[in-house]
Amino acid sequence: MPWFKRTEKNIITKTEDKKDVPKGLWHQTPTGKLLDYQELVSNNYVSQEDNYHVKIGSKEYFEILFDDNNFKEIDKDVAPKDPLKFIDKKKYADRLKATQKKTKLKDALRTAVGRSKGKEIVISCMDFAFIGGSMGSVVGEKICRAIDHAIKKKLPFLLISKSGGARMMESAISLMQMAKTSAKLTLLAREKLPYISLCTDPTTGGVTASFAMLGDINISEPGALIGFAGPRIIKDTTGKDLPKDFQTAEFVKEHGFLDFIVHRNELKDRINLYIDLVLNRAVRK
Known part of the structure; x- marks a missing residue:
């Protein structure tokens, strides 16, 4: 009987193309927990399990972070060369x-201005999806422009870091952003405007x-990896x-960096x- 034979004509969908669950409806955590995607979104992308x-x-x-997701993105057309x-x-x-x-991003960082709990704030946020959130000339420039905007408008500044480090394809130009952004943060401090990292x-x-470590207040999400070189490199170097x-947010906090x-x-x-x-100023509820 031909229907008992697995011939190419019998197979409508190839085995490697089959999916038991449509993509995007479920998410699996590193601990193996399978989560309903909509429940995950409603809990700010945190597993309740x-x-x-x-x-x-x-x-x-x-x-x-922004009230009603209402904000204005600034310097959004700055792009790398x-x-x-x-x-x-x-x-x-x-x-x-x-x-x-x-x-759909120009580079690894976006900056926006809007209200959070009714008060204006400048927020810059890195995107790991763009070449591992690597820091190149655009990331440094947009951070500096965000600080300039905060100073001009007398607003607090929040910077959300998520990065693998400097972008090697820009070599020394990338490394220069470390000094550039650090110097610019000094100007923010002189204006007595808060910077939260x-x-x-x-x-x-x-x-x-x-x-990332120069905030007036340095905070982190639970379990985040925070460090300079990776654990494997450090282990190989120190022997x-x-x-x-090691290098979890909890470890870093215990040793005084958060x-x-x-x-x-x-x-x-x-x-x-x-x-x-x-x-x-008065604490808002």
Whole structure:
């Protein structure tokens, strides 16, 4: 009987193309928990099963932090170039175009201005989807412009870091952003305007070695990876076993590099509380 034989004509859908669950409806955490995607979204992308904070980008953070997701993006047309004509496996310029098309982002950071709990704030947020959230000339420039805007309008500044570090395709130009952004933050401090640094998973490399650790208040989400070099490199360099939970937010806080660890559902309230305290203004409920 031909219907008992697996011939090419019998197979309508190839085995490798079959999916038991439509893509996007479920999410699996690193601990193996399978989550309903809509429930995950309604809980700010945090698993109620194991408290795992799913990696999200600027779109989601803006939705969480700005009142009614109402904000104005500034400097959104600033885009990277390829001054070094860098070529690895492919041209950097071609990779930029492909990444911009895929992510609908100009680069690895967006800046927006809007109200959070009724008060205006400037928020810059990194996007890991854009070449690992790597810090290039555009990231540094947009951070500096965001600080200039905060100074001009006398507004607090929040920077959300999520990065693998400096962008190697821009070489020394990328590394220069560490000094550039750090110097600009000094001007913000002179104006006595609060800067809150939020470290998310992961915050590593030159980002950690510059603006991510320079906040008036440094905070993080639970379980975030925070460090300079990766654990494997450190272990190979030192030749020693690393402590348990090394480079997690909890480990970093215990050793004095963070002020607080904040659950994503409490981010908006806690950030505004810190700003109110720094500016000595009435706390908003």
